[in-house]
Amino acid sequence: MIPDPDCRLCGLCEGRTQLVMPSGDLRSSVVFVGEAPGEKEDLSGKPFVGRSGKLLMAIMEEEGVDRSKVMITNxxxxxxxxxxxxxxxxxxxCRPFLDSELExxxxxxGLGKSACRDLLGYEGKMSSVANTKISIKVNGKDVLFIPTYHPAACIYSRESRDALRTTMRILKxxxxxE
Known part of the structure; x- marks a missing residue:
């Protein structure tokens, strides 16, 4: 299920340039879920292409995770x-669209607090759940969920960067x- 290009299900449509749909391997068994598109993503139509995306890519590359082998969405x-x-x-x-992507x-x-709030219902500190393996329901079926820090949190925090690196190692x- 994908949204209509002129989707008006919420007020976010008022300021957008375009919808930002998933990128990477759309059939991958692994999905990264971020918070929301930023300015660069809104202009390009692709998730994680701005500053946070560059940091995410750098950490993925350092840990041997190929972006083209995973799906990335928000x-x-x-x-x-x-x-x-x-x-x-x-x-x-947007949840019906996200659920169809995750099924x-x-x-x-889960990259950051918003993804964890939406998919896990968790409102606490990321440090309490980062890299914990948790089962969540997606359309009635159990799926493994690993919460971690959003790349934006890693820009100024070494601890957050280290935790995101650990996530990549677990994933790989x-x-x-291979």
Missing amino acids: TVKCRPPENRDPTAEEMAA GRKVII DEYLE
């Missing part, structure tokens, strides 16, 4: 104004086929 498909966090209502409007996957990597060692 909890919402439109950029929130001034890069604020998406609201619960905005995430709920049948082996592992979901346990869930990606």
Whole structure:
């Protein structure tokens, strides 16, 4: 299920340039879920191409995870104004699209608080759940969920960067086929 290019299910449509749909291997058993598109993503139509995306790519490359072998998406498909966090209502409007993207996957990597709030219902500190393997339901079926830090949190925090690197190692060692 994909949104109509002129989707108006929530107010985020008012300020967007375009929808930002998943990229990478759309059939991959591994999906990274971020928060929402930023300015660069809104202009390009692809997730994680701005500053956070460059850091994510660098960490993935350092740890031997090939971006082209995973799917990358966001909890919402439109950029929130001034890069604020998406609201619960905005995430709920996009949730059917996200669920269809996640259905049948082996592992979901939740990048940051918004992804964890939307998919896990978790509102606490990332340090309490980062790299914990948790089962979540996607369309009634259990899927492995690994919460970790959003790359934006890694820009200024060595601890967050180290945790994201650990996520990549877990992913490479346990869930990606060579």
